[in-house]
Amino acid sequence: MIAAYGFNATLTAAPGKGDQLVGLLLTGLDEGSPGASEHCVVYLVSRSVSDPDVVHVTEGWTSEEDHHRIFAGEAAQAIVARIGGLLAKEAEYTDYVPVRGRAAF
Template sequence: MIASYGFNATLTAAPGKGADLLALLLSGLDEGSPGASEHCVVYLVSRSASDPDVVHVTEGWTSEEDHHRIFAGEAAQAIVARIGGLLAKEAEYTDYVPVRGRAAF
């Protein structure tokens, strides 16, 4: 599948909560979670090299509509509900239209 919609998010956890935030975001790859959807073609969670409380998420989706539909579901909303309590400030998002790339994990 090809991604036609995506975004990067930078999330800053409350001091000392970076590992909890990272674990929660990685749970998005579990069966039944958003990152495991066939419509999610990229779900990359990274930690800042200089600040363990800063986490970056890159997502690529088959379409913006698929992303919104999946994130309206119960599994995604459960993750989203827990994220807020871990953050020191509001997440920063940058949306994009993927052009070409490669991912091998």
């Protein structure tokens, strides 16, 4: 499958909450969660080398519509609701149109 829509998110956890934030974001790969959807072709959670409370998420989706539809669902909204309580500031998002790449995890 090819990603036709994607985004990067930078999330800054409250001091000392980076591990919890990463753990919560990784539940997005669980069965029934957004990252496990057939429409999500890339779901990568990374941490900053210099600040363990800064977490980056890269996602690639088959379409922007698929992304919005999946994220409107109950599983995604439950994760989003829990993320807010862990953040020190509002998340920063950059959306994009993937051109070419490779993801093998």
